[in-house]
Amino acid sequence: xxxxxxxxSWVICKSGTSVKIxxxxxxxxxxxxxxYRQFPKQSLMxxxxxxxxxxxxxxxxxxxxxxxxxxxxxxxxxxTVTSAHPEDSSFYICSARGEGFSYEQYFGPGTRLxxx
Amino acid sequence: GQNIDQPTEMTATEGAIVQxxxxxxxxxxxxxxxxxxxxxxxxxxxxxxxxxxxxxxxRFSSFLSRSKGYSxxxxxxxxxxxxxxxxxAVMDSNYQLIWGAGTKLIIKP
Numbered sequence: 106x107x108x109x110x111x112x113x114s115w116v117i118c119k120s121g122t123s124v125k126i127x128x129x130x131x132x133x134x135x136x137x138x139x140x141y142r143q144f145p146k147q148s149l150m151x152x153x154x155x156x157x158x159x160x161x162x163x164x165x166x167x168x169x170x171x172x173x174x175x176x177x178x179x180x181x182x183x184x185t186v187t188s189a190h191p192e193d194s195s196f197y198i199c200s201a202r203g204e205g206f207s208y209e210q211y212f213g214p215g216t217r218l219x220x221x
Numbered sequence: 222g223q224n225i226d227q228p229t230e231m232t233a234t235e236g237a238i239v240q241x242x243x244x245x246x247x248x249x250x251x252x253x254x255x256x257x258x259x260x261x262x263x264x265x266x267x268x269x270x271x272x273x274x275x276x277x278x279x280r281f282s283s284f285l286s287r288s289k290g291y292s293x294x295x296x297x298x299x300x301x302x303x304x305x306x307x308x309x310a311v312m313d314s315n316y317q318l319i320w321g322a323g324t325k326l327i328i329k330p
Contacts, residue, residue: 139318148308148322149264198263209254210318212263 108132109201111213118189118220125185126216128199134179135201139210140172143196155182189220223247225321227309232327233299241294241307241324249314255283255294256308258323264308267294296326304328 108131118124128138137156141149153169155161155176163169173185182201186193196217200210224246233239245253252271256264270276270285270292282295294307309321 149320151318151320154317196261209266209269212256212265215261215263217261 107203107209107211109135109199109211109213111199111216113216114214115217116219118218120190120220121188123185123187124189124218125183126197126199126218128182128184128201128213130180130201130203130211133201133203133211135182135203136179137202138176138182139200139202140174140182140184141198141200143198143215149198152184186218189218191220194218194220223311223313223319225309225311225319227307227321227324229322230325230327232329233296235299235301235328235330237299238295238297239299239326241296241309241326243292243294243309243321245290245292245309245311245319245321247311247313247319250287251312251314251316253283253285253292254310254312254318255281255292256310258306258308260305267307299328301328301330 110129112127140152143149151164152167153161153163153174155174157176157179161174176182196215198215200212202210227243254269255267257267258264268283275284280297285292306323306325308323310318
């Protein structure tokens, strides 16, 4: 159990366009979802935390108008990278946490974004 | 500030044992996690410690000392597939995960 999926697994887009990444909890209700970014050979960097039905809480230095997060249901959160630039190219990973778990976060497989 | 320290890289031999240390200073403590991450993939859960002591799970064990702000992950009977990065993360008083930079483990035949 506790499976999290992400779509797409990889995407290439042109500079200036927007990209939407979906994160779904397949067999549990995710009260909280997290979005991370990871650059090569670096650790995970938390971008934002979202709770179902409320606005996301962004980490310092993360532009909320550029990285739009929506957590409309207990099984789906989306991250939209708006007006993408080459420096946004990274590995984006979501994780989800449900009630009743020992605060463990279940990770999606990640989305590799390349902006050309 | 909050800080998680772990070695950047370690090398070990197939079949041997390796211990990856993690020290932490956080505002509050609600448990320590170890995750394994292969290159290009998302992290996978290995262990969770919230009480002092050793938790054993097959070839992997994790130890915690809250008074020392210290944990280690012990990997026995190393296999080539264990080559990966190992991430230590502490859950603080706000139930937020604070991540270490990860330890890249290289297994040699």
